[in-house]
Amino acid sequence: MYYRDSTSKVDTAKKILKVNxxxxxxxxxxxxxxxxxxxxxxxxxVSLLENFLADEYKHLDIFWTEIQRRKGIKCKxxxxxxxxxxxxxxxSALMGKTGIMSCTWAVESVVTEHLEHQLVYLKSIGxxxxxxxxxxxxxxxxxHRDVGQKEGGADAFLYIPxxxxxxxxxxxxxxxxxx
Ligand SMILES: [Fe+2]
Ligand SMILES: [Fe+2]
Numbered sequence: 001m002y003y004r005d006s007t008s009k010v011d012t013a014k015k016i017l018k019v020n021x022x023x024x025x026x027x028x029x030x031x032x033x034x035x036x037x038x039x040x041x042x043x044x045x046v047s048l049l050e051n052f053l054a055d056e057y058k059h060l061d062i063f064w065t066e067i068q069r070r071k072g073i074k075c076k077x078x079x080x081x082x083x084x085x086x087x088x089x090x091x092s093a094l095m096g097k098t099g100i101m102s103c104t105w106a107v108e109s110v111v112t113e114h115l116e117h118q119l120v121y122l123k124s125i126g127x128x129x130x131x132x133x134x135x136x137x138x139x140x141x142x143x144h145r146d147v148g149q150k151e152g153g154a155d156a157f158l159y160i161p162x163x164x165x166x167x168x169x170x171x172x173x174x175x176x177x178x179x
Contacts, residue, residue: 003121008179013130014067016118018075019177020134021063023111023170026081027056030107033089034100042097052104052144059137066133077177084169097151098158104148106162110170111141 006012031053038045067073075081092103115138122131 002117005125006178010072012178013122013125013127014070014072015178016122017063017067017070017130017133018072019077019174020115020118021060021067022075022078022081022173022177024056024060024063025078026085026173027107027111028053028060029082029085030089030092030103031056033086034093034103037090037093038100042093042100045097045100048147049100055137055140055144059140062133062136066129069129075177076179077173080176081173084173088166088169092162095158101148101152102158102162103166104144104151106148106159106166108141108145108148109163110166112138112145114170114174115141 003012003016006015010018031049035046035049035053038049088103088107092099095102115134118134119131119138122134
């Protein structure tokens, strides 16, 4: 998805920060639900998922700090992202290791793609603080994506439907949140 200047009162950079903040809340809930299920079935994955979760909390905080500095508010899709994320995390974790890792690979690939497009736009308008915020989380998200792929997410039967539904959900949230 490519970004352009907003025609409403809220500028595009602020909208990007809000949508990303909501997305981080979605990611937090994916990992929370996966940890919840993994405690029963896949205890060996709990510590990895807890590390991912800690990163997502850090990201949430980075965007929220910058939104508040700009006197912004939470995105309209914040709670929707949280609920959607929790359901996705729960369902994927019930499918075991491949489910968890395909979900991670799918989610984090969509995320990194969006972040890269956002960086192109934010650099073009010279919004250095927003660039720094996005840049600050990019490496973590790439790491989550690569771990997902390496740890068995490459199962095409699960990856493709996850990737499709995550892309669709993320795009809807962005379109809704960017209005
Ligand atoms: Fe994140
Ligand atoms: Fe992540």
